[in-house]
Amino acid sequence: QQPVQSPQAVILREGEDAVINCSSSKALYSVHWYRQKHGEAPVFLMILLKGGEQKGHEKISASFNEKKQQSSLYLTASQLSYSGTYFCGTGAGGTSYGKLTFGQGTILTVHP
C-alpha cells in the first residue's frame, strides 16, 4: 500500500523551514527521500534504515520512527533550489528485496 505524504503542498520564502511527513500502514525497513524538479528525474536525498542508520545530503535531515512507521524530512533555511516535488519511497525488506513504494509527493515552492 502506498505511503501517505503530508502536506500535499507547501509554499515558503527563502530562509524559512519546512517539514514533510511520510506515513505507512506497513512495517518498514527503510525510507528513501527524493526531490524531483519538473521534467527531470528524482534525485536521491537521504536513506534512513531500521535501527537508526542514515546516509545522505549534508544540509538535509530526517527522522524515522520505526514503531509508528513514519518518517519526516526537515528542510531548514530553505533556498530557491529546494523547490520541487519531494517523494518518500518505502522499503519493506525481506522478500521485497529493493522494491520501493512511493508516496504521492509533496510540492515545495520557495519564493525569494
Place this chain on the structure above:
Amino acid sequence: DAGVTQSPTHLIKTRGQHVTLRCSPISGHKSVSWYQQVLGQGPQFIFQYYEKEERGRGNFPDRFSARQFPNYSSELNVNALLLGDSALYLCASSLGGLTYNEQFFGPGTRLTVL
C-alpha cells in the same frame, strides 16, 4: 563517474506497437530497477533485477518484460502498447539488490503512445 544512463530520451509510438527501453547502471552497481511515473504521481515499481536474475515484479501486465545482461545493463520491453502506457520510465541503479541500498535514478525515457 558517469551516472545512470537511459536511452532513448523520448519516444513516440502508436497503439499496438512494441517498445524497448535501455538502461546502463552506475559502474560497479549490480542491481537495476524499473519504475513507471505517470504525470502527477510518484514512481511505481515495475521490475528489479540483481545479478541478472529477476528479484521483484510489480503489478503490471505480462505485456511488460525485462532482462539484465552480463554487463548489468538492462532492457525493458513493452508489447501491444496502450494509451495508458504513456509515462516517464525510470531506471534506478543500486550497488546491491536490497532495500538498504541507495537507489539512483537515470534521466528517464518519456514514452508517448498515440
